[in-house]
Amino acid sequence: MTVVQRQTGQASPAEGQGGVRAVTRALDLLIELSSWDRPVGLTELARRVDLHPTTALRLLESLRTRRFVHQTADRSYVLGSQTFEVGSAFLRNVSIWSQANQLADQLAASTGETASVGVLDGGQILYIAIARGQHDVGIASAAGTRHPAYCTSLGKAIMAELPAESVAQILRDDPPVRLTPKTLVDMDSLFRELGLVRKRGYAVDNEERTPGVLCVGAAIRDHQGKPVGALSISGPATRMREKGIAELGRSVATSAQAFSA
Amino acid sequence: MTVVQRQTGQASPAEGQGGVRAVTRALDLLIELSSWDRPVGLTELARRVDLHPTTALRLLESLRTRRFVHQTADRSYVLGSQTFEVGSAFLRNVSIWSQANQLADQLAASTGETASVGVLDGGQILYIAIARGQHDVGIASAAGTRHPAYCTSLGKAIMAELPAESVAQILRDDPPVRLTPKTLVDMDSLFRELGLVRKRGYAVDNEERTPGVLCVGAAIRDHQGKPVGALSISGPATRMREKGIAELGRSVATSAQAFSA
DNA sequence: AATGAAGTTCCGTACAACGCAATAGCTGTG
DNA sequence: CACAGCTATTGCGTTGTACGGAACTTCATT
Numbered sequence: 001m002t003v004v005q006r007q008t009g010q011a012s013p014a015e016g017q018g019g020v021r022a023v024t025r026a027l028d029l030l031i032e033l034s035s036w037d038r039p040v041g042l043t044e045l046a047r048r049v050d051l052h053p054t055t056a057l058r059l060l061e062s063l064r065t066r067r068f069v070h071q072t073a074d075r076s077y078v079l080g081s082q083t084f085e086v087g088s089a090f091l092r093n094v095s096i097w098s099q100a101n102q103l104a105d106q107l108a109a110s111t112g113e114t115a116s117v118g119v120l121d122g123g124q125i126l127y128i129a130i131a132r133g134q135h136d137v138g139i140a141s142a143a144g145t146r147h148p149a150y151c152t153s154l155g156k157a158i159m160a161e162l163p164a165e166s167v168a169q170i171l172r173d174d175p176p177v178r179l180t181p182k183t184l185v186d187m188d189s190l191f192r193e194l195g196l197v198r199k200r201g202y203a204v205d206n207e208e209r210t211p212g213v214l215c216v217g218a219a220i221r222d223h224q225g226k227p228v229g230a231l232s233i234s235g236p237a238t239r240m241r242e243k244g245i246a247e248l249g250r251s252v253a254t255s256a257q258a259f260s261a
Numbered sequence: 262m263t264v265v266q267r268q269t270g271q272a273s274p275a276e277g278q279g280g281v282r283a284v285t286r287a288l289d290l291l292i293e294l295s296s297w298d299r300p301v302g303l304t305e306l307a308r309r310v311d312l313h314p315t316t317a318l319r320l321l322e323s324l325r326t327r328r329f330v331h332q333t334a335d336r337s338y339v340l341g342s343q344t345f346e347v348g349s350a351f352l353r354n355v356s357i358w359s360q361a362n363q364l365a366d367q368l369a370a371s372t373g374e375t376a377s378v379g380v381l382d383g384g385q386i387l388y389i390a391i392a393r394g395q396h397d398v399g400i401a402s403a404a405g406t407r408h409p410a411y412c413t414s415l416g417k418a419i420m421a422e423l424p425a426e427s428v429a430q431i432l433r434d435d436p437p438v439r440l441t442p443k444t445l446v447d448m449d450s451l452f453r454e455l456g457l458v459r460k461r462g463y464a465v466d467n468e469e470r471t472p473g474v475l476c477v478g479a480a481i482r483d484h485q486g487k488p489v490g491a492l493s494i495s496g497p498a499t500r501m502r503e504k505g506i507a508e509l510g511r512s513v514a515t516s517a518q519a520f521s522a
Numbered sequence: 523a524a525t526g527a528a529g530t531t532c533c534g535t536a537c538a539a540c541g542c543a544a545t546a547g548c549t550g551t552g
Numbered sequence: 553c554a555c556a557g558c559t560a561t562t563g564c565g566t567t568g569t570a571c572g573g574a575a576c577t578t579c580a581t582t
Binding site: 019023028058062063065078081082088090091093122144146 | 280281282283284285287288289291292295296298319320322323324325326327328329339340341342343344345346347348349350351352353354362382383387389403404405406407
């Protein structure tokens, strides 16, 4: 099915409201491009974001002059280095960033499992540092990716420290969806779970996001006690259970606590 | 002096040629914002990029809907998490990224000095990983920043492996400027220097970019022998000389070589 | 209260961004 | 080798839209 572009089109009232259409389109191109791991041709890229190739060409031209995209020898497009420069600047403003990698490395070394550090960003967990464990099986999320808060140990650890109203807001913005048979989707179960997290001092994602993967996380607090991020380890559910969830939980909680100070 | 904005204005013929004005302006806002380490108000930001506040507001609105910027409670602007997500995607496509941090960490641990990994990007060195040494004195560049190739050990190490024509192109695009009394600015000196780098197997930035700072670097090659990046250590010139430039050079070259394989 | 600065909304206009169509390059195929 | 099919690029006329000015609202400072 090919949707024909109409200049007057626009339609979708909820989408592009407010801003400048050309800019929104250009950003969509940039985001689309970032999901590719190899160069993409103009037409292909334009089709993905439902733009006329001519329009996409001009938008990409702007992105190119500012080095947000780069054109390869065969005229295909890849992300440009400016994206990394700006992204790095974002990280510098995340309070826990400077030590996030160290923290993840330490925990990965001491547990042998993959360790992650993330922050809460608009109802979702944004991973900012990953350290792969010895027996890594490639189940960890990459730095820079995001996942819903309600089905990750990081998210639950942070939400457990927030006022109920904030949590409700988060869950309203990003309503839980059943990703695995074990995903907690109703508010009651989730709030009960958060109570448990507070009591234990650590959160568990028991195959709630990915079948077979179990994560244990704890919140990192600032000097005022407010949660600024969280720390977790993840691994195959069977191996994690062998090692003992409670023990891993204490380990993560201890690391997070030490780091908070 | 306040420059009044005229819609017809535009003027500067070399600047915005080709692309879409609104997009270029929005990207300039984003880049400007990335140079701040605290929230900026609309008017302040608009003034910096020489835009009418109304115009900036709408452009920022687009950036906000796509989460490239975020508005704080007091309506000031900071970078949004999308910048980091896209920037991370850029890194994933840099071949040496996945191991760059490890490599830097190792070298920093073994030498005690700050280690950096960078790639050549449009005539400049883009730093993609930094590991601070034990006695760090805060002279290293942050990841995500860039510096000219001709006055860094990373840049010289990479250029030494490139065909003369490519080097000439790089130097033409980004003509050398005297940053310190020791900076090499003329083509002849630079090409002679690159010959020396090839012979020794490592490059030295002897206070050519920052007075008092000395760096030693070596290129990282892919399986075909082409340089894909470089590795360096940096420290106060006096201490580096005490440790012995030649020895440090061999150390860096060995690490880079081992990693290339 | 008055002043000033910053943020936001509204609006008419001009022009810049748009989509179309046509051209040019490239690849593979009958 | 011509031809068809695809992609990238250029030129162009139209109109929709991005623009800046002015007015209004907050909010902070005097």
